[in-house]
Amino acid sequence: MRRTMRLPAGLVAIALLAAACSGGGGSTSAGSSGGVKNGGTLRIGTASGIDSLNPFVAQQQDAYSTFEYIYPFLVQYDTNNLQFTGDFATRWNESADGLTWTFHTHPNAKWSDGQPLTANDAAWTLNTILKFSNGPTGNSAGMLAHVKSVTAPDANTLVITYQKPVANVLSNLQQVAILPEHVWQQYATGKGTGLRTYNNQPTPGHPVVSGGPFVLVSYTPKQIALFQRNPNFYGRKPHIDGFGLQYFANDDAMITALKSHQIDAVETVPVTSVATLKAAGLHVYVGPGLEFHDFIINANPKKTTHRELLNPLVREAFEYAINRQQIVKTAWLGYAQPGASIVPPGTGAWSDPSVTPLPFDIQKANQLLDQAGYKRGPNGIRIADGHPMSYQVIFPNDEAGAGDRAFQIIQAGFQQIGVQLQQRPMDDTAAFNAISAPNSTYQTFDLAMWDWVPLEDPDFILSVLTCSQYGNWSDSGYCNPAYDKLYQEQGVAVNPKARQQLVYQMQQMIYNARPYIVLNYQDVIDAWWNNWTGFVESNQNFFNPLSKQSLTEVHQT
Amino acid sequence: MSAVQEPGLTEGLSVQSHAGFLRSVLRERKAAVVGLGIIAFFVVLSVVAPLVVPYSPNAQTCAVFAPPSARHWFGCDDGGIDLLSEIMQGGRISLLIGFTATVVSMILGGGIGIVSGYFGGWVDVTFMRIVDYLLVIPDLAFAMVISEVWGPSVFHVIVVIGILEWSGTARVIRAQVMSVKERVYVKRARAVGAGNGRVIFRHILPQVGPLLIANTVLTIAVAIYLETALAFLGLEDPSTTTWGTILEHAFARAAVSAGAWWAIVPDGIAITLLIMGCFLFGQAIEDALNPRLKVAHLSIRRWTLRTLVGGAAGMGVRPLVGRGPDAI
């Protein structure tokens, strides 16, 4: 029931903005039986949904996936090899100093309304984002960090210059939709507030002016978005005539609709439904995902209460007391992988394979706590600095469902090591408030549980743990100048090998400090009826903001 | 004085005490016996639950969504927990919430109703405006906001329901008090110098007592109903097992599409039965208080049930105590 809000408002943005991910090996062309049959409308069900069609307002993943299919992007991922490939830009090059990037775009391209689609539209979009970055376009500004200027010397060339080298230029630009200047320019006046209030919704006879493989022809909030093939698209045309994205308020309704053929495919199937769907004869895809769930231990060195939690022995003991296998088995019914690094294996080469979880070992955990000198009190609860080791675990709504079960397993484990846990559920906003209290100083909270959806590029998830994220993304209070320095270095390391070493080093640093005990990576599970095939899967499901491949390839058998 | 029968309230009943009145209700009304029986069944079950649960109500003892079997009569939920044990344990908390919230709302509603009706004036006006607000705001939406403010916990749910449900009671009691206060013996008592406190406790309270009891039992039903609804919307502490959270967990984990009807049906039936019990019992008391239902010139047999229509034409007429269409 909480699918809609599953990612906290904040984290949602991550997932989406962060959309820069593509499955580490997650791309599978499902099924190859039968020939390609063109035509037909693919009916997709989602329990997440489009929150807004305005790229400066939207936060949900489905909205960003929609933008991927209706707007040109300079580049996209090829989910088969995780490399960048051309989209509106057919080729590009960077200057030797890494400061100037030149993109050559499709000539003679047209928007769906027949207006020319040129590099000028791209330049206008990027410049508008820069111009209003401290206000209306704030949600996209991060993708253009350190950009000095954007120009379009001719209709088919875009030049972006940076103040300093940026390691993940393409992954950033992959997330910025190019908007039709002739539609949007009227809103970029004054303070630019019109850029946020424009709803960008189609009306009968007036589809959203699109430049991608599909045109958004009709949209009813909280119900349906309907797309038709765009005859003016500059790239490869899709096999299907169109597709629809239907929104469901809860998983049960969605799975029921799938089983009764009211829809053809579903993204993000609840783990409890997999068996029934398989039994009903549907094709169920299970693959590695990016989302991970973590147990947070306040890592702020300036923490005022329960300072024993800062003791590395305690933190290590806690990890030994967590039964990850049991969590995967009960909470996720096996559809998750135990893990330890904040950079999920789903990101491919960025995840450090040497960071592995400690085994579940109550004896070892007890030994560590004994070593730390925290003796058991009369009721079996250990005493630390004069108070019992009994803590509240802040538990955001986001984690409800499987997270409740995970908590129960962790709680039972901790009981065996003389540490008492209480679940303190609250909604996501209140949870963030409680974690960062008072006044974004992270001095009072002890423990929490939450999840992250990192991107294909590790920059974002690494940034979450920097000191400057206090009051913003930080949900652990972790702040370490040495880590921040590495973060800066990886940000300008234009050599991928050198950057990989820095990223590995940071993962190890976090693993050892344990602001998070990463519990598991959640699998991506999608399902569709067998008369459809050709989906290109990714670690962000088949309808994703990574590439235009999936719904271009999909077809009936 | 308390036994004096006044017209319009307990006219037609000859009872010497509240206990006697209840006895007579039980003797005369089958529905009251059935209702009380159901309530008693669940109360006893809750008390003995920890001793008789077959399995732990919060540890995994079987497979996820295992169907009912000889070992697990009601099957297992999404955490592999025995549902029979969980429902028995959950009943404890649900009943606790129902009863405590009702006590809170009775004290608030009864107190404010009496004070408002007895003193009148600006006290009355102030309280009645607050009552009006609570009556025009849908319970569930209001409860959602309050639960959000405080965060989900059993204690907060109790307080929220208490705050919500007092308004209906206050209105009914106030109307009763206003009529009682005009009666001759009350006026006489005041004339001979009885203080306000004495008049309220000696003369008013005994008169509105039976109505308060009827209201209490009906409010328990509403409180339990609201608890399950709040839990269903995710506003109850998920670590607490109540009838509401059992249903919520099942739904959140897609029990319907997984075919696990057993995670929903027994629990729902338990809730329904208890609400029916409270309703039958509370209604029987109320009917006994309404002499007009005793006579019907069309047919002879007596078997009555009636719902409480607040003070008739007032702003806040509400079909039943607490639960209006807003509860859907």
Next chain:
Amino acid sequence: MRGADYVIKRAGFAVLTIFVAITINFFLFRVLPGNAVADLSRVPRATPQLRHALEVEFGLDKPKWEQYLIYLKQLAHGNMGVSYATQQPVSTLLANDLKNTIPMVAVGTIAAILIGVLTGILSAWRRGSALDHLSTNLAIAFYAFPTQFLGLMLLILFASVLPTSGMMNPFVLGPESLWARLKDIGAHMILPALTVCLTLYGEFTLIMRSSMLETLGEDYVLTARAKGLPDRKIVSRHALRNALLPIATVVAISLGWIVGGAILVEFIFTWPGIGWAMWQAIYQRDYPMLQGGFLVLAVSVIVLNFIADLAYFRLDPRIKE
């Protein structure tokens, strides 16, 4: 003059209650922990300037009492503000939600009223008969069913036969006849409206039955019977009219609640109405949406109560001012 005084007094109370509702609503949502801007400004590499800009945009940089005055002023101009979550005017969003909610809940409620009144009358008329027992017990059972439980049962039972979510088959590209569309919406409406109807009808049965019984106990019924009138005539000519008096009030008020939607029902059946919108707004800390929604609900109930009062006043000469 009796009538005019009464109307003015009642209207005064209604207006006062609306004002109380506006005020309580405003402060109710301002005590929520956490703030909307913190959420919206949590985007990669957000700057303090961005947060401040958003606060200024939403007027959250001003003291609460000033925000309250601004809110009152806006309301006076019919402006309910802009939703934080979608940046669209609250009035547009709410109008859209209401457009979806009202038909479904109205169908359910009206069906409930009709069934309730009919079964109530039959029950009272045939008091003590098997029919009475059956009807009364059914009414109690449905009254006792928690809405979400009933909804889930219907979902389990009818999942393969009837549409279980949304308002219509949304995958219709191209033109469709109005009739086909209406039929489609009707099919989608069955389950949610049925849930609403079943949850509510028991209440009407019970009220109608007891109201009827009270009437049948009146002396004039005895008189009519003494005169030798057949039961059917007594019921239809004399008792019914009086017995309908209280139910008229209850009906008027129930209609007021229709606007309130049906949070649980909309949630289970993905009906994009106002109840569900409120639920989402709470999770998104969308104050303007919440305030607007609560205001619409309060006003509709107050207005219908007011109408009920006037109707009752007209129908029942016994009411004094």
